[in-house]
Amino acid sequence: MILQRKSFLVLALPALAVLVIVSIYPFVACVNNSFRFYDLTRPSEGKPWVGLTNYGLLLGDVRFWHSIKVTLYFVAFGVGAQLLLGFAMASLLNSLERVSKVILPVFLVPMVIIPVVVGLNWRLMYDQTLGIINYLLNALGFPSQPWLGSGFHAMLSVILTDTWEWSPLVFLILYSGMKALPTEPYEAAKIDGATGFQILTNVTLPLLKPVILIAILIRTIDAFKWFDTIYIMTSGGPGMATETASMYSYLIAFNFFNIGKGSAFSVLMLALVNVFCVFYARIIPREGGLG
Amino acid sequence: MKRRLVGFGVVLLVCVFGMSGFAFAQKPYEGVTVTVITWDTATARAIEKMLPEFEEKTGMKIDWNVFSEPVLREKVMADLAARTGVYDIFLLDSWQTARYARAGYVIPLDELLATKRSEYFCEDFAPVYLDALKYDGKLWGLPYYGVVGILMYRKDLFEERGISVPETVDQLTEAAAKLTDKSKQMYGIAMRAIKGEDNPIISTSWTWVFGGEWLDENMKPGVTSPEFIAGVKWFEDLLRNYGPPDVSRYSWLEVQNIFVTGHAGIIFDASDFVGRIEDPELSQIVGKIGYALAPAGPCCPITERYPSHLFTAGMAINADSKNVDGAWLFLQWMTSKEVQQRSVGMGNTGITSVSVLQSEEFRSAYPTAVPVILRAMELANPEYMPHIPEYPELCEIIGTQISRVVAGEATPEEAMKVAYDEMYKVLEQAGYYK
Numbered sequence: 009m010i011l012q013r014k015s016f017l018v019l020a021l022p023a024l025a026v027l028v029i030v031s032i033y034p035f036v037a038c039v040n041n042s043f044r045f046y047d048l049t050r051p052s053e054g055k056p057w058v059g060l061t062n063y064g065l066l067l068g069d070v071r072f073w074h075s076i077k078v079t080l081y082f083v084a085f086g087v088g089a090q091l092l093l094g095f096a097m098a099s100l101l102n103s104l105e106r107v108s109k110v111i112l113p114v115f116l117v118p119m120v121i122i123p124v125v126v127g128l129n130w131r132l133m134y135d136q137t138l139g140i141i142n143y144l145l146n147a148l149g150f151p152s153q154p155w156l157g158s159g160f161h162a163m164l165s166v167i168l169t170d171t172w173e174w175s176p177l178v179f180l181i182l183y184s185g186m187k188a189l190p191t192e193p194y195e196a197a198k199i200d201g202a203t204g205f206q207i208l209t210n211v212t213l214p215l216l217k218p219v220i221l222i223a224i225l226i227r228t229i230d231a232f233k234w235f236d237t238i239y240i241m242t243s244g245g246p247g248m249a250t251e252t253a254s255m256y257s258y259l260i261a262f263n264f265f266n267i268g269k270g271s272a273f274s275v276l277m278l279a280l281v282n283v284f285c286v287f288y289a290r291i292i293p294r295e296g297g298l299g
Numbered sequence: 300m301k302r303r304l305v306g307f308g309v310v311l312l313v314c315v316f317g318m319s320g321f322a323f324a325q326k327p328y329e330g331v332t333v334t335v336i337t338w339d340t341a342t343a344r345a346i347e348k349m350l351p352e353f354e355e356k357t358g359m360k361i362d363w364n365v366f367s368e369p370v371l372r373e374k375v376m377a378d379l380a381a382r383t384g385v386y387d388i389f390l391l392d393s394w395q396t397a398r399y400a401r402a403g404y405v406i407p408l409d410e411l412l413a414t415k416r417s418e419y420f421c422e423d424f425a426p427v428y429l430d431a432l433k434y435d436g437k438l439w440g441l442p443y444y445g446v447v448g449i450l451m452y453r454k455d456l457f458e459e460r461g462i463s464v465p466e467t468v469d470q471l472t473e474a475a476a477k478l479t480d481k482s483k484q485m486y487g488i489a490m491r492a493i494k495g496e497d498n499p500i501i502s503t504s505w506t507w508v509f510g511g512e513w514l515d516e517n518m519k520p521g522v523t524s525p526e527f528i529a530g531v532k533w534f535e536d537l538l539r540n541y542g543p544p545d546v547s548r549y550s551w552l553e554v555q556n557i558f559v560t561g562h563a564g565i566i567f568d569a570s571d572f573v574g575r576i577e578d579p580e581l582s583q584i585v586g587k588i589g590y591a592l593a594p595a596g597p598c599c600p601i602t603e604r605y606p607s608h609l610f611t612a613g614m615a616i617n618a619d620s621k622n623v624d625g626a627w628l629f630l631q632w633m634t635s636k637e638v639q640q641r642s643v644g645m646g647n648t649g650i651t652s653v654s655v656l657q658s659e660e661f662r663s664a665y666p667t668a669v670p671v672i673l674r675a676m677e678l679a680n681p682e683y684m685p686h687i688p689e690y691p692e693l694c695e696i697i698g699t700q701i702s703r704v705v706a707g708e709a710t711p712e713e714a715m716k717v718a719y720d721e722m723y724k725v726l727e728q729a730g731y732y733k
Contacts, residue, residue, distance in 0.1 A: 048380040049398040049688060071721075135553070136545040137484050137562055157545020159708065245494030246547040247708035248699065262373055263496075264692050265380075 042272035048265035055268075062272035072273075074248060075256040076280070082167060082252055083231040089171040090227055091220070094178025101179075102186045112183075119176040127240025130169045131156070134241070156242055159249030166238050166250050173237065174230070178223045185219030186212070224288060232281050253277055326358025331625040335388045335633075336375060337614065339365035341574070341646030342444055346633060349641065353632055359625055379404040384619030387626040388633075391440045391615035393431035393681075394496075398688035399615075400434045406616040407437040411627050419631040421639070423653045427679050431611035434686060440613025441634040444649035446569035447675040448504055448608025449668070451576065453478075453564050454589030464591045468508070468533060471565070471594045475541035478564030487541035489563040490534075493550045494702040496694040499684070501567065502701045504606035506530030507683035508596025513693065514685050518731045520722040522697065522715045526598065531711040535704045547706035559583055567593055569608060570675065573668045574648035590671040592678070605678035611651070689729050696721045 042062055044055045066072045097115055101108050118126070133139045134155035142152040155165045193211045202210070213220075235254040238244070244251030257277070261270025337343050343365050350361050364386075366374060371390060378385045379399070391399060399405050412420075421441075428442035450464075456478055457464070465471040475487030491498045503513065511527025514520060521527055538546045543557055555572060557563045559582035566572075573590070576582050593606040614633060616626050632638060639647065639655045643664060650656050656676075662669045684690070700718040703709045709717070726732065 048376055049402050051380065051402050051404075135556075137486075137543055138556060138560055152544075154545045156548045157706075159706065162548075242548060243493055243495050243497075243550075245699075245702055246545075246706040247494060247703035249706075249708075251494075259695065262369075262376075263695065265376060 038271045038274055040271075041267055042275050044268050046266070046268035046271075048267060058268070062269045063276070065269060066272055066276065071248070071251075071256060072253075075251050075253045078163075078248075078250060079232060079252040079254070081163060082170070082234070082250075083228055086167045086170045086174075086231050087224060087227045089167065090175045090178045091224065093171060093175040094223065095182055097175065097179040098182040098186055101183055115179055116176045118173045121173075123173070123236035124240055126169065126173055127237035130165075130237070131241045134165055157246060159247055162242050162246055162249045166241060169237055169241065170231070170234065174227060178227060181223040181226070182216065182219060185216050189215050221288060225285060228284055228288070229281055232277065232284075326356070328625050328628070329358035331358070331622055332360040332362055333387045333622050333625045333629050334362040334364065334385060335614075335629070336364040336366065336371060336386045337390045337443070338371060338612070339367060340444075342642055342649060345642040345645035345647055346638060348645070349638060353629070357628065359629065361629065379617065379619075382619045384617055384621055387617055387620040387622050388614050388630055389617060390443070391432070391613045393609075393611040393613070393686075394690055394694065396432050396439050396613070397434045397686055397690060400437070400439045401688045404618050405439045406618050406620070406623065407439060408441070408616070408627075409437050412438070415624070415627060417628055417631050419628070419635040419637075421631075421634055421636045421652050423636075424634075424651050425653050425656070425676055427609060427676055427681060428611040428613075428651045431609065431681050431686075432613040432615075440615035441630055442611050442651035443614045443634050444571075444612040444647075445651045446571045446608070446610050446649055447672065447679045448501070448567060448593055448606050449570050449671050449675050450591045450593050451558065451566050451568070451572060452589050452591065453561075453584065453587055455587040456564055457589065464589070465594045467594050468505070468596050472533075472537055472541075475537060475565060479541045484562055486543045486557070486563050488537060488565045488567075489542055489546060489549060489554050489557045490538060490567050491549050491551060491554055492534075492538055492542075492547045492702050492705040493553075493698075494547075495698045496691065497550050497698060498701060499694050499698045500608050500610060502531070502534050503683060503697060504567075504593070504608045505534050505596065508598060508601075508604045508606050509533065510596070510598035510604075513683075513697070514726075518726060520719045520726070522700075522718045522722065523712075528711045528715055530596070531701060531704055531715065534701070535711060538705050539707075547702055567606070567608070569610065570668070570672045571648040573665050573672075574646055577665065577668075588667075590668040592671060592675055601678055604683075605675065605680065607675075607679035607681070607683055609679045609681050609683075612649075689725055692725045693722050696725070 041055070043057060043059060045053065045058045045061070046055045047053065101111060101115070104111065133141050136142060136152055136154050136157050139155070141155060146152060154161050156162050189212070193215065194207065197207050197211050233254055234252070235258060238250055238252060238255060239258070242250045244255045253273070254277075257270055257273040260266050260273060347363055347365075350363060353359070354361060372395075375386060375389045378389075379402070391405065396405075400407075424442050425445065427447070428445040429438065431445075432438060432440040432442060452464075452474075456462070457474075460477055462474045462477055463470075465474045471488070477487070479485065479487035491501045503511075506527045507530070509526050509530030511524055511530045512521040515524075543549070543562070549557075551568055551572075554563075554566050554568050555575060558566045559576055561583050576588060577585055579585050592601060593608075595601045596604065596606070598604060614630055616623060616630060620626050634651065636652045636655055639650050639652050640658060640660065643650065643655065643658070643661050648665075650661065655661060656669065656673060685693070696718050700709070700714040704711050704714045708714075
């Protein structure tokens with residue numbers, strides 16, 4: 009009914025136009041480029057069609073698979089930690105009625121700082137000899153850690169910074185979800201004499217399922233693409249320990265200027281993220297309810 | 300009636316003379332805007348202050364843009380690839396010269412040099428810096444900023460422990476060993492070993508003086524040669540034993556910081572460090588710094604092979620620029636002896652004019668460093684890195700693999716094998732093995 013009214017089209021047109029220009033056209037162009045040889049440092053060779061060559065080169069590249077592996081670690085552990093921390097923050101604020109208005113903006117600070125600034129600051133803090141984190145550790149009697157100096161530690165540090173930066177987003181989503189929950193199930197549970205843990209697992213979590221799904225989806229998609237702080241903190245090192253797919257594709261597209269290969273990389277990443285999204289949507293039911 | 304005619308005549312004469320005076324006062328480049336893009340550095344800030352004088356003299360309007368290195372690279376490439384000619388003059392460093400020139404994005408300056416040389420043109424650019432901006436027999440930019448590799452060390456600690464300035468790599472290892480006390484967080488030496496394209500300028504300076512080459516005569520990768528691997532091994536051992544524990548993440552910034560906070564005894568890096576490490580607001584070791592030429596490797600004396608660490612940033616003219624004449628004039632002014640001389644007092648230590656380098660002002664600003672820098676420039680040899688369009692890819696591969704060795708992720712042999720294979724692929728796809 010609403011779609012048949014002409015005014016619908018007129019009103020939707022500006023938004024559609026923006027969508028086409030900013031999203032759809034670049035996407036089609038990207039897919040097109042992925043099937044072509046397109047090197048910005050060789051303009052004289054044009055953009056000839058090469059079929060699946062770029063895809064073949066990537067899928068046969070050990071470094072490509074390594075970067076996917078690093079990305080998966082980053083996403084899995086990063087989003088997992090953010091989920092736990094965000095949920096803890098949301099639960100905490102949910103139970104503190106009076107001071108919540110003051111604490112809420114403080115919780116949000118990490119996520120509004122420009123990622124490059126976040127990266128630079130954490131890089132200085134993580135310095136093994138001169139950084140403040142080791143300074144505080146030493147003051148407490150613990151030995152200095154090679155935060156960005158060893159492969160294992162660098163992954164840990166990068167995930168830690170990401171968790172610091174984006175848990176507030178998860179917190180925000182879950183907190184608003186919690187605020188919208190009905191109170192009757194809680195009253196009923198208290199009357200039945202349920203413990204805090206039982207309330208959490210049998211009432212809160214089932215009711216919050218759709219909200220949790222949204223938080224996981226948003227964070228997963230972002231984490232797959234994440235670039236800024238990792239680039240600033242480690243450049244993908246030490247060695248290749250933190251070289252995620254976004255870092256490697258950046259090298260290919262914006263350092264070596266091979267747009268064809270970079271586009272193919274992006275399409276492969278899109279496919280991978282889609283697989284994850286479908287997987288999530290299947291295992292977590294859309295309707296939150298009490299079983 | 301007659302009075303009116305005379306009056307009219309006078310007015311007419313005044314107008315004619317007035318107009319001709321107006322024509323004389325019109326500046327040669329009135330109405331021309333030249334857009335420039337360069338790195339955000341002390342040098343750029345110094346030149347920005349001098350722009351009004353140039354604009355006043357020529358009538359040209361300068362649209363001055365500064366960005367960090369990666370952002371500049373993207374913006375410039377977007378402009379060049381789209382052939383929009385937005386930036387008339389852009390920063391072209393020696394790493395990009397070959398591939399931008401081959402792509403036809405840059406105007407060769409030889410003809411302009413021959414026919415339209417202005418009073419501003421600096422006649423004595425250091426030959427090593429000019430050579431770095433040449434490709435295919437032509438010059439593609441004027442040297443705006445240049446650095447060579449020198450040793451910087453704590454002369455107070457050297458005196459205290461009776462260490463003399465090392466002249467061979469073995470002596471350098473010994474000196475570093477004597478200065479290292481890990482329990483006190485004091486490290487004998489620090490150098491760049493960060494993953495990627497930032498460390499080969501340092502690390503392959505050393506493999507070169509061990510006799511190693513990036514490419515052999517047949518353009519095959521030379522990184523698996525015994526000489527190259529010996530150099531990598533020396534680099535790894537030196538940093539592993541006497542360097543900071545997380546040295547495999549060190550870019551120039553970390554090297555500088557560990558030195559100026561007093562935690563490193565010796566560093567090897569760019570000559571433009573001198574401005575920052577002697578700045579009392581930044582450095583805790585002002586007055587305790589000694590400068591020396593880098594030591595010789597086992598293959599040859601430094602007169603044959605010097606650990607050069609050579610880097611030049613040039614300013615080039617966009618092939619699609621719509622103001623080539625104006626851009627060429629500004630380019631000469633921007634790199635002129637006068638501008639360089641004045642920028643000495645404003646923090647520019649990447650001077651490219653030999654006479655400015657030898658000037659009283661530069662010498663008195665950094666009295667112990669300048670003779671070393673001048674001698675290093677004479678010894679430096681750009682041959683240690685191949686000047687080909689595929690340079691960025693090869694540089695990234697070598698840098699990543701050497702970083703992996705220093706991080707302990709792979710042995711020199713393993714890492715150089717990987718580097719060989721990847722370099723081979725790049726060169727093969729570029730058509731060198733047909």
